[in-house]
Amino acid sequence: MSTPTDAAPAQPGVRKAGEDLLTVTDLHVYYGNIAAVKGVSLSVKQGEIVTLIGSNGAGKSTTLRTISGLLRPRTGTVVFDGKSLVGIPGHKVVGHGICQSPEGRRIFPKMTVEENLELGAFLRNDKAGIAADKERVLDLFPRLKERIAQKAGTMSGGEQQMLAVGRALMGSPKLLLLDEPSMGLAPVLVDLIFDTIRTIRDQGTTVLVVEQNALAALRIGDYAYVLESGHLKQEGVARELLKDDSIVKAYLGG
């Protein structure tokens, strides 16, 4: 066993005990007649970073988009905080406390950084809370503070990614969904983003992150699921998976 760090569970190899914040059971999602997700079950516990890794087309983003209500599952259940989310339209899922930073960032390019952040809080009415969250986001990503009045589309990819994460945090989520936050970023920025994800978790927000960059994801994750062509291939404590031969071979270039 390696030396335990602060991020490792108290007992190496064992998942943290606690209530499920999100439970996905036997999820099947189709695009037309093509199955993208074929029976995925996973859970996210309060205060965890759970990572969902797998190669292109494994069904990671589809799973996330289904949780966010952008897609409807053919069968299966999504239970969040004790309530079923299946059939709830995408724009209402946010109100339940799930905010997503989507794949490819999808910031609003013609709006300023500030307007983007304000849109993240679209459903909220508590002025004080919004101001506090804005403060929090700008503390997490000081770069955004410098760019606050700039049109988001003119920023670099890394800055746009920070904005996408920050915008999702503006919804004050109980569960933050991150889809490929490292996509297209320089390694130094990947480190920065993933360090920040850990900080976000430490501040009390539960995180479910989808990644192709398995190494970065497993390093910060508490628990991990491995998807392969729509099926769940493996799951386990993230640090343990880092040492797993088959994972190393398939995803870590070992």
Add this chain to the structure above:
Amino acid sequence: MTQTAIAASEVKPRRLPRETAVSALGLLLVAAVVVWVLYEAIKSPQEFASLIVAGAGNGALYALIALGYTMVYGIIELINFSHGDLFMLATVLSGIICVSLFNVDSFGFGAVGAVALALLISMAAAALVNVAAERVAYRRLRRAPKLAPLITAVGLSFMYQWFGQRQFMTGSAPKQWSTMFGDDGFNIGDVRVPYTTVTVIAITIPLLLLMVYIVQRTRAGKAMRAVAQDQDAARLMGIDVDRTITFVFALGGGLAGAAGLLYLQSVGTSNYNLGFRLGLIAFTAAVLGGIGNLQGAVLGGFLLGILSSLNDGMLLGQQWSMTVVFTVLILLMVFKPEGILGSPTTEKV
């Protein structure tokens, strides 16, 4: 894995000599038009001023209709070809309310009340029809190839025209309606100002300001701008995309309804194919100003109104009106394809 940087840099490519020549030519043309306008203005200032007044009245109507085109285009990139015909239906409905129901043929308290009522009903009805069209015809095509909703819009245009052609509407031949002011007006110096023009502008300007306010300052407007840029991302913010699009169709329809009543009161005729001509001019105005841009549509509307009025009175005469309008459009598209206030389209990665 896509490694492409998405950031669209604002750096302009170095201009080629050819492009410089083209824009120089464009500027020269604009300068020629300005010189001609100034020359006419100095030669016969009184006639010039009355033409401007008349042009502003028409321009206000174009602007109202153009806004409906540009707002719908802005949010779902649909050129709603039935919009002009919706305006035509509103014109006929206004006529039925004002003339057939309340017999408005001169100015008075009763007449003002009837016209105001007609304005509200016409706006509400046009908004409702536009919303219904979106709900029934366009919504299910939202993820279809762009041509499908476009053809649907052309089809709706024919349906509206068929409905307008019914005998209880305007019929097959042009129909005359009495109006509140007729040709009455007042003089500022030597310049004749018809009351209808004043009415049109007095109703149009607040409506235009209201639209700009809604889009830029309200929560609904914020949702509209977000949906216009990225529907899925907007959904992830908690924005009800369907409702937002419905709202835009309601606003656009309402403006067409207002334009219908104002047209009826200022021109006093209706025709089932009226929407084709005016819709085309308004669409041109929207493109001229930069499609998707509210201020651009208003600017384009007034510009076309005043330009064609000047042409009718001083240049080539009314029979050349459409030629002049579209020559202006073609020239602008050559020199500034994004429109006067439009932003250049950048390909997203």
